[in-house]
Amino acid sequence: MIQTIMKRNGEVVLFDASKIRNAILKANSHISGERMSDYDLDKVTAMVVDALNAGQQKDAIPNVEEIQDMVEEKLIESDLPKTAKAYILYRAEHQKMREMNANLMKIYENLTFQPSSEVDLKRENANIDADTAMGTMLKYGSEGAKAFYDEYVIPREIAQAHINGDIHIHDKDFYALTETCCQINLLKLFKNGFSTGHGYLREPNDIRSYSALCCIAIQANQNEMHGGQSIPNFDYAMAPGVTKTFRKQYFKSVAQYLQVRFGFTFEQADEWTSAVKEDVGKDVSLGTAEAYGKKLAAYLVEKMEGKISPEEAEKAAVYCQSNAYNETDNATYQAMEALVHNLNTMNSRAGAQVPFSSLNYGTDVSPEGRMVIRNLLQATEAGLGDGETPIFPVQIFKVKEGINYNEGEPNYDLFKMAIRVSAKRLFPNFSFLDAPFNLQYYRPGDYDSEVAYMGCRTRVMGNVYDPNREVTCGRGNLSFTTINLPRLGIEAHGDLQKFFSMLDDRIDLCIEQLLHRFKIQCSKKVYNYPFLMGQGVWIDSEKLSRYDTVEEVLKHGTLSIGFIGLAETLVALTGKHHGESEESQQLGLRIISYMRKRMDDESQKTHLNWSLLATPAEGLSGRFVRIDAKKYGKLPGITDREYYTNSFHVPVYYPINAFRKIQIEAPYHALTNAGHISYVELDGDVCKNLDAFEAVIRCMKESGIGYGSVNHPVDRDPVCGYNGIIDEVCPRCGRRAGEPVSLEKLEELRKKYPNVPLQHCGCY
Template structure:
């Protein structure tokens, strides 16, 4: 064995890659050879060769070449294996984010720190050198780019450079979570099935949510969301999309259709000449817009725009065309993450006054005015009702589009009676229709709804078409009302102080989203929305609503004053005071900023459960006295949605209307009243009588009758109520449907909190 005394006496210095000179260390080389599994018997021979060629100032690369040559000479059969292991240790290789294998280069670390974070060069070089030393000490089989980034981030934290760490961090999702999504899926959105597209969407969503919380919103807003003080909806789309839009088909019927907005990537259609093409274009408008927006897509005045295309057609032909549209909306499995388009259509019993003298658009031309096509509009509505009544090929209800009917002053005239009876038969059979009450003055000339309840009304700039068409909700964010009650500890003044603070946070978040979306629209990544017709951008972004949502008013009242909404007039008045405070805040912002701020009853498909779970964690003693759900499974805990009466409150339909009507005029960005479990009574005349009283005697602006359904997969029959077994054939292969927030969907897709709410729901209307 060669003595180490020779090397110690020679004072040989080695020049490293970075130019640093250090004393040659024999022990370090021997250890390296042994770690590379070189036979101990061969090491002496390698060192002898090295001794003959060693000189002061030799480079590490030269030493490596000498060792490699010696290895080949010693054992030609196994030398290659030794060589690869030795190279692997001394030539660190990295599996990069571009799916390539490259030699480790610390200068890349230094450059990325400077470019991505703005860190000074001296500190970046210091960190790069330390990371290189750490990696060589670890003796890893291979290195990945994420691993290097994690080590660099840890070093930034060690140096107290948290701000730089945030800029440098890598976004993504753990392997465990991806496996869980593949195996189990996710139940945040009941409209998403468990399939390859939804798995891909959920993984992408998680990355974009992380990006929004780190990059889009400042830390205090992100923290408020994560704590549960507020909820930032659609975080996965915060950087790239607005929410929803009410479409106007006249633009496409006049100028043609470019589903990509430009015609560069897809075929371009001329204006539809035939009714079949007009129907297809209507469906494609909703589908194309869904690709650029995070929420529902709707066509207002659906039967009015299509009426001129139906001139001269038989009712049978019109019904077949409407069937084509309904099937398109339930079979185009193309929306985000593999789902049907979250669609709505707003329908009229009559041509509304504001459209009666407007030019009717057909095939790129004008043919009279819309008042000339009232009969065709009436037939379209009747045909749609008949198609929806029949259900699909296996007698299952159509889940989309949301079927919204506006009830104006002539709704209950004799000429509409048969159609109104049919509408309520549809409610009785499937619980499908929604109704907008256009009687109150605060509804103005036109009001529409979409998705789960988002609302536009003609009271923004005074021009009904500008206010309600080609625009929608930019975004809504939600405040956790029960938590404000816990923190106020019974003090009214403190309660409104905290509410003010939370609204300020929501305002900042909404304004940030407004600016981000404005930039995105100008940046060209939303080409369908920004396409121009006759020189004007299709999507009227300046008229979109920026909306304050809320959850759990009933639980706030129960904790703060000891009574729920339905239990006293004082509770109801205090509840009004809270929501009026939010509305006044929004109205003041409109005056100050010139933007369209509004208030909505948040749908809260997942938020009502999320707030309840977080409050049970942080405010357990306070929360447990008011929250709904089963404490043995905290995933079932939930708050009552927005300003609704608790779902199992012992109130009649009249009492429910009396309470909830107080909040509809205040919630100008969206509201709804649900009448649950109408399977207990099935008389359309009774439902129509309730509708007439609501329209003529209340301020309820938007409502629906929800019927629970069970569909047998063996015999295909539908059964009223939620059943475990078919009452006709005895099969246990049952699919159950009900309305979640604002749309019908299979109960198996619901989250645990909403499933518990479903069990708790009580019918408000007595059996007939």
């Protein structure tokens, strides 16, 4: 008699016939027809047990697989083919799940015991340090979640399309949790204060608290979404903070003047300034300070009854104005410096990441807004504590004719300054509000009508769900999925009709997938997002109560389909990419226009915001091509590199003139309404050639680029603090990478260069 069986892990346990009966019951209940009675179940179970007993060798212990084989055999023997089939499928399914678990455990093992330098998976996102405890924990969660969603949440066909590399579902680890990103309106958030979910903050009253709370808002929101966070109107949002600081400083200066000039006590001076506020008014600001000063002078002459001459009173007013200006300017610099430092050092997502932050600015022409922009650029130019280039925030300077593009326009000086800073620090990037597809939304003086760009490139503006709300603030992308375009190019074998028909199928699949995810997103409640929805950051969420679903307000967001490798696709179809052939360029435009049209049609059909994205593709840059190279071999110009070319870019390895590259890529910006960016790579120290830098930016603007930036080498030697281009040898201290420098030499250099870092080891 069979007593024991061996489990898969080698453990020997008591044999229990009821488990066999249950497994048969389960298989049978999954099918229609062939309904088995209790008698049938007992009978087949007994057949299996008898057969096992009969076949048992002395002392041999049967294993699970042998028993399952026997169950299959007896089901077929008993003329229950459908139940047998269901049982076989059930076995295969479980087999797969076990393999999945084994794969996941292998991944966990690598995450735990291998350094990130050895494991590509740990470097999927360069913004995360997966060698740290929290970084590893984040990856455990991420990898576990992906396995779970593939097996239990995402429809089989779609999960398979992702796994085999037809499509890529971005941020799949957050599939059933949240959305990508949001453009945060700080003005709305700060009004009457807000709560982060961990504490209540009063409405700020000083530019320094404005900038500090800006960082906190970005951090709080980053913890509730899976993408980055953007401030679409940073200059406008900080300006009231400058006004408040100026006002405070102005009346402080009045009080100080009165104390010094008339020997008033602090209390007396305070009473006097209260009277001034009462009688002359308290709404003094940078722009009105001069007119206010005249009234203040007259007031002083009158109230001091001959103790102060009109000339002296006027001087007093000038003093108050200039003192308040200088104090406010200093405070604003400190505020911007602290902001840049904070956004490079503060943590989010369990400490594994700095928040992915973007600030858009450049169009506020008020003196306060201008002060914010100038000081932010200055703080960026100065760099971090040791003079390092700040990595965050991503800064985007909005270029607009009539505001800052031409000489004589109010913020032209700031545009020039932005170019100088970008030539040194790689930021700001430049966005172009005059590009027709951005200009169509623009209303002068209304920041909500100015297109903003998020992080890498995301853009959210049009709104078919509510055409009256085509605004930037409070909206963002819900999720996006990328199509492996080169694969379609390869499989079409030059047949364009076949290409477009396969492209249609892929788009259909992506739409189905995005809608599946959207349905899950819509089922969330306000309480799932204590900050994003609870504090009214997302558009209209303030109208919802805690237990409402977020379905309706999410409809203001975008569902985006992206693509990668247009260049490789064109090589597959025609033999040449769009950088080298006008014919390919025309075909490229036809393909991307078609994809855009599908998005527009879907928007009309569903009244949801479908948009086309020039996918950023960081983790994805190598994934598709790895799979395709295995599948199709190394095809020249298609699968023979480690990466597919980003979105619609001319390949990075292709030598081309900067202006030509801009002109080739510009028309794709008009088509990719979910976001885009173009880069130009410049050689040498561009700080020494700002005219060339500006020529590139102006060419982008004139060509209809939406968002662009200039790449150039920014190197730094952390030992001597040199910033600039380092080829092999550091031009300042003369060392090569990895070589030491003597302390005497550093001491010597410090006399010449104040930014030589101190060696913080206590040895000095």
